[in-house]
Amino acid sequence: MxxxxxxxxxxxxxxxxxxxxxxxxxxxxxxxxxxxxxxxxxxxxxxxxxxxxxxxxxxxxxxxxxxxxxxxxxxxxxxxxxxxxxxxxxxxxxxxxxxxxxxxxxxxxxxxxxxxxxxxxxxxxxxPLTGLTAYESLFDRIKVNPETDKGKTVLILAGAGGVGSMAIQLAKKIGNLTVIATASREDSVQWCKDLGADFVINHHNLKEELEKIGHSQVNYILDYVDLEGYWDTMAEIIKPQGHIVSITESSKPLNLNILKAKSVTFSWELMYTRSMFGTEDIERQHFILNTIADLLDAGTIKxxxxxxxxxxxxxxxxxxxxxxxxxxxxxxxxxxx
Missing domain, CATH: 3.90.180.10 (Medium-chain alcohol dehydrogenases, catalytic domain)
Incomplete structure (x- = not known):
């Protein structure tokens, strides 16, 4: 072959x-x-x-x-x-x-x-890869409940990227969350809006941009771009008892102490964990992919x-x-x- x-x-x-x-x-x-x-x-x-x-x-x-x-x-x-x-x-x-x-x-x-x-x-x-990553971020790591968490805010860093594009749709259509995505170019801003983001803000001035839209702090943050670069800012803008999920790496140890006072949860998300380690719940990815296929076939997401x-x-x-x-x-x- x-x-x-x-x-x-x-x-x-x-x-x-x-x-x-x-x-x-x-x-x-x-x-x-x-x-x-x-x-x-x-x-x-x-x-x-x-x-x-x-x-x-x-x-x-x-x-x-x-x-x-x-x-x-x-x-x-x-x-x-x-x-x-x-x-x-x-x-x-x-x-x-x-x-x-x-x-x-x-x-x-x-x-x-x-x-x-x-x-x-x-x-x-x-x-597949982006769908699994976004779904696991929201529903396996944060464990978003569409009923009890309805209306809570999620900030998606790099909303127009592959994972961000799926996360916007799943957070809005399935998670019932208020979705704030970051983008800076005109075409990427429009892309995020078309996918269902409630707000699209510039990633260069996160704090100021969030204050402009009346959400100075958010319940959840999905970092799909630069954990190290945004770490201190994320600690500031996350709500007490909030949850941060990241798929990116840091070149140096993270200071987790800055999350302590707010009792903030931090989770890594790696879509390959289940297959790499043959986890007991490896079959969940079969379920997630079929769930996403059903959502696509129904036109709920695209x-x-x-x-x-x-x-x-x-x-x-x-x-x-x-x-x-x-x-x-x-x-x-x-x-x-």
Missing amino acids: KAIGFKQSLPILDANSFIAFETEKPTPSGFDLLVKIAAISVNPVDFKIRESAAKDTVLETPKIIGWDAVGTVEAVGDTTSKFKVGDQVYYAGDLTRSGSNAEYQLIDERIVGHKPKNLSIAEAAAI TTLTTTLEGFTVDNLKKAHQMQESGKTIGKTVIKY
Whole structure:
């Protein structure tokens, strides 16, 4: 089968930052499905791992990355029970295994969902990683209750990004929250409004911007951009007994003491935790993906696809990585095979 990978962590414009090669088509066993991939999407995690996985070495075998994928089940392992050959599926993959930048992939059925029926292949490919991350942030980490938490405020940092775009919709439509998103460019501000944000503020002056809209403090903060840069400000603007969730990293230890007086909860969110550690609740990702598919099919939420590149090629993969590295993309970029 054809795959695209890399042997060294090189700048994306380097001729060998990605290379196409042939490798053996895998055979499923246990909980695995063999999926023939039809489309993938590219996320910030893709270029971050490309930049770090082979920084000081040259790999003997090219590393295949990529996580979001949509495809058709071609074969199943001997302990599978959720899918059959011919089913269309979508998923966000597993950091510990070979990725989706290939024609075929093995994936544990417990972290796979049925593809949304009313979405095209490209529209569906935009969803899994960001959908899971946003859903887990709100309903697994904060544990938002749509009835008792109705009207509470959530500040979403980087509202126009892939995860932020899903979080706006889920927080508003499912969580019943008052949604405040950050964006600075005219097109990204409008994007956040179109997705349902009640307020869109400039991320450069958070405190002042929040005061302008009458919400000087918020119940929840979802950091999808820069934990270290916003840490002190978040401690100021979070309400007593509030909750902060972050998917980003800090280069230095965080001062948790500044949250103590307010009894604020801080949680990390990593969508890969369940698959990396084979947690007892690993199957919850199957449930979440099916839940999100139902919401998409019902029109309650919508795809965040903005750019489709036609063809599984080195050039298209490089182009998608360049777009992610720019930090200016809105929504999601998909490569259709």
